[in-house]
Amino acid sequence: MSEHTAKIEWQRGDAEFTYQTYSRNHTVTFANGHVVESSAAADFMGDPEKVDPETMFVASLSNCHMLTFLAIAAKKRLVVESYVDNASGVLGTLENKKMAMTTVTLRPAIVFGGDTTPDAATIDDMHHKSHEHCFIANSVSCAVNVEPA
Incomplete structure (x- = not known):
């Protein structure tokens, strides 16, 4: 812990x-x-020049997914050269009329290097496992979608 x-x-x-x-x-x-x-x-009524909690929430999910993905890739001996995610989140209203982050969408674009480039099915499986093992994703109740570039 x-x-x-x-x-x-x-x-x-x-x-x-x-x-x-x-x-x-x-x-x-x-x-x-x-x-x-x-x-x-x-x-x-916040300052748009500063970071708001909702954006930090999106960044936290994206960051955790990326770090988990990189760990999985390293354990598979796959070389990742770059990882860019243009993540977004939606603040919406729940059925009980309370506001919540209802959906976060991760859009990772990954460039692999080295001698082995994984196929699409392997990359999809790596994203699934990344989501499944991401500490932050396991801590939230909103939908987290992964749409690889």
């Missing part, structure tokens, strides 16, 4: 504290010291 931490810091500042006026800007500091300037999504 391992524990993962993040420190979220927000200050009111000089703004009046009403729903329309309070700042959504805050920082996320990770255990290694990296700081991400964050806000709510622009649709919810």
Whole structure:
């Protein structure tokens, strides 16, 4: 088991504290010291220049899928030269009228090198196993689709 931490810091500042006026800007500091300037999504009065939690959620799923895929490829002795994913997520409304990330779509484009290039069926199986073993995908309830490029 391992524990993962993040420190979220927000200050009111000089703004009046009403729903329309309070700042959504805050920082996320990770255990290694990296700081991400964050806000709510622009649709919810956040700063579009900063990273919102929904986008971090999409990035987390994409990142986990990629790292799992690379581990599977390395164990199969397949050489991956590059991996690019143009992932997206949909914030929608559930049947109970609550908002949630309802779908995340991963669109990985992978370039293999070395002496062996896997066929499409092998790559599909690797994506299936990556999703099945991704810690983050195993932690969420929304649909996660993988559409390889």
